[in-house]
Every structure is written in structure tokens, then in C-alpha cells.
Amino acid sequence: MHLAEYHRPVDVMTVRRLLARTPAVALLAGGTTLVPELMAGAADTVVDLCDLPLAFADIHPDGLHLGALLTLASLTPASAAASWANGLLARAAQAAGPINRRNVATVGGLVARADSTSIFWLALLALEAQAIVVAADGPPRQVALRTLADMPADASALSGHLLLEVLLPQRLAQARYGLATVARTPRDEAIVAAVAVVTPTRTTVTVVLGGVTGQPLVLSGLQEFTPDPARLPEALADLLARQEMVSDFRGSADYRRQMAGILARRALSQALV
Numbered sequence: 001m002h003l004a005e006y007h008r009p010v011d012v013m014t015v016r017r018l019l020a021r022t023p024a025v026a027l028l029a030g031g032t033t034l035v036p037e038l039m040a041g042a043a044d045t046v047v048d049l050c051d052l053p054l055a056f057a058d059i060h061p062d063g064l065h066l067g068a069l070l071t072l073a074s075l076t077p078a079s080a081a082a083s084w085a086n087g088l089l090a091r092a093a094q095a096a097g098p099i100n101r102r103n104v105a106t107v108g109g110l111v112a113r114a115d116s117t118s119i120f121w122l123a124l125l126a127l128e129a130q131a132i133v134v135a136a137d138g139p140p141r142q143v144a145l146r147t148l149a150d151m152p153a154d155a156s157a158l159s160g161h162l163l164l165e166v167l168l169p170q171r172l173a174q175a176r177y178g179l180a181t182v183a184r185t186p187r188d189e190a191i192v193a194a195v196a197v198v199t200p201t202r203t204t205v206t207v208v209l210g211g212v213t214g215q216p217l218v219l220s221g222l223q224e225f226t227p228d229p230a231r232l233p234e235a236l237a238d239l240l241a242r243q244e245m246v247s248d249f250r251g252s253a254d255y256r257r258q259m260a261g262i263l264a265r266r267a268l269s270q271a272l273v
């Protein structure tokens with residue numbers, strides 16, 4: 001590793017000035033994934049975000065605001081923010097690996113990675129989360145995380161931008177959820193995962209699948225399946241047959257295709273209880 005410059009700004013303006021100077025700046029949050037990349041020489045200028053005042057979790061009339069530097073461990077079941085959507089956020093945060101990683105891994109780093117097997121990422125997509133980002137210049141922009149999820153798997157979701165916070169809209173604050181996964185062991189990365197979100201009036205019925213294609217598959221408008229979720233696997237069969245499925249040492253494309261329908265049904269059934 002060769003680092004030419006290390007910066008530790010205390011305000012967002014300084015980060016923006018540094019982003020303007022060189023696009024090859026690496027924004028460092030918890031470092032759980034970035035540090036190994038830096039060791040491999042991914043960048044020579046690091047901007048450490050740890051002193052920015054972005055570790056908040058605030059509930060406002062428009063929804064829940066999660067600062068980019070909030071750690072996953074701080075979303076404990078006891079925190080007010082974690083009870084959002086009947087506890088989906090706390091449950092999803094707990095699925096993001098052991099406590100020593102969650103103590104440092106941040107919401108911002110997780111969003112930037114946009115990893116389709118991350119349960120927390122799938123939960124944010126199911127809850128229609130928005131990212132508030134700034135670039136080197138211009139006003140802050142609000143971007144639906146679902147548009148970031150459509151990007152190619154090898155692209156950096158936030159390239160050239162600093163994520164300030166994630167906004168979870170109030171509309172889904174009381175949603176019920178279901179979560180179903182298969183993995184080689186309970187703590188291992190999911191092979192396939194499904195997160196379902198259903199509003200109390202059942203006007204929003206969504207299932208997000210991860211680990212099937214390179215990007216999460218967002219299935220919205222599933223109201224017709226609420227009387228009988230058992231119909232879901234068959235109804236999804238055509239759609240899943242057309243997808244180019246991931247196939248790796250964790251599971252073949254065929255296995256993932258089969259499990260996707262089954263897990264979607266399980267997650268939706270849980271959300272409807």
C-alpha cells in the first residue's frame with residue numbers, strides 16, 4: 001500500500017473540495033471492505049469520514065433519517081430507529097455479520113457497496129429508501145436507492161459522490177415484513193434472500209430478492225397474491241426463467257431459481273401474518 005495523502009475533514013464542504021481536486025479519492029468510513037482494497041493499491045488519496053457529524057438516526061415527519069456514518073451495531077432492537085417497519089431494520093442489521101464488523105461497518109459503506117446479497121441492502125430497497133448525496137459541486141440530490149440497485153454489479157454505486165444520509169419514507173413506517181434466506185450456515189452470506197414488505201392496508205406489497213441475478217430483483221404490486229401467497233412461486237417461474245442467474249460455489253443457477261420462488265413465498269407469508 002502506498003498512500004500519498006490522508007485527510008480527516010470535520011465538515012462536508014472540505015470533503016467536496018477534495019472530491020473536486022481528484023476523482024481518485026477513496027472515501028473511508030468503517031473500512032471493512034475499503035481497507036483491503038487500499039492494501040491492494042486501489043487509491044493513493046484517502047479521505048477519512050469518521051469526524052463528519054453523520055452518525056444520526058432521527059425520526060422527522062417525512063420519515064426516518066439515517067446518517068451515512070451510523071454503524072450497523074447502533075441499530076439495536078432497543079433503538080427507536082430500529083423498530084421502523086416492525087423491526088425490519090434491526091433484524092436486517094443483525095444479519096450483516098458478526099458484532100465486531102457491525103461495530104464499524106456503516107450505513108453509507110453498505111449503500112455504496114450495493115451488494116445484492118446484503119439483507120440490509122434488500123431491506124432498504126423494500127422500504128423504498130432514498131439516498132441524499134452531494135458531489136464536488138451542485139446542491140444535494142435525492143436518489144432512489146432502487147435506481148442505484150440497477151447499476152452493473154462491478155460499478156461503484158456512489159462514484160464521485162458523498163452519501164450524507166438515507167431517508168426511509170414515513171409511508172412505510174408501520175409496514176409488516178417477512179425475511180427468508182438460505183445460506184450454507186446460519187451466519188454465512190445468503191445464497192438467496194427475500195425481504196417482503198406489506199403495509200397494514202395492503203396497498204403496498206413488495207418482495208425484494210437478492211442473490212439471484214447480479215442485482216436485486218424488486219417485485220412490487222404483488223397485492224393479488226395476498227389472499228394466497230402459495231401461488232407466488234408458480235407466478236414467478238416465467239420471470240425467473242428469463243433472468244441470467246448467478247452460479248457459483250455457493251449455489252447453481254438452477255438452485256437459485258428454485259429457491260427464489262420458495263423464499264419469496266415464505267417472506268410474503270410472514271409479512272401477512
Ligand SMILES: Cc1cc2nc3c(=O)[nH]c(=O)nc-3n(C[C@H](O)[C@H](O)[C@H](O)COP(=O)(O)OP(=O)(O)OC[C@H]3O[C@@H](n4cnc5c(N)ncnc54)[C@H](O)[C@@H]3O)c2cc1C
Pocket residue numbers: 026027028029030031032033034035049068069095096097101104105106107108109110111112113115117118119120121156158161162163164189
Ligand atoms: C468478510 C466480510 C463479510 C461481510 N459480510 C457482510 C454481510 O453479511 N452483510 C452485509 O451487508 N455486508 C457485509 N460485508 C460488507 C460490509 O460490511 C458492508 O458493505 C459495510 O457496511 C461497509 O461499510 P464500511 O463503513 O466498512 O465501508 P468502507 O469499507 O469504509 O467503504 C466501502 C465503500 O463505500 C464507500 N463509502 C463509504 N462511506 C461512504 C459515503 N458516506 N459516501 C460515499 N461513499 C462511501 C467507500 O469509498 C468504499 O468504496 C462484509 C464485508 C466483509 C469484509
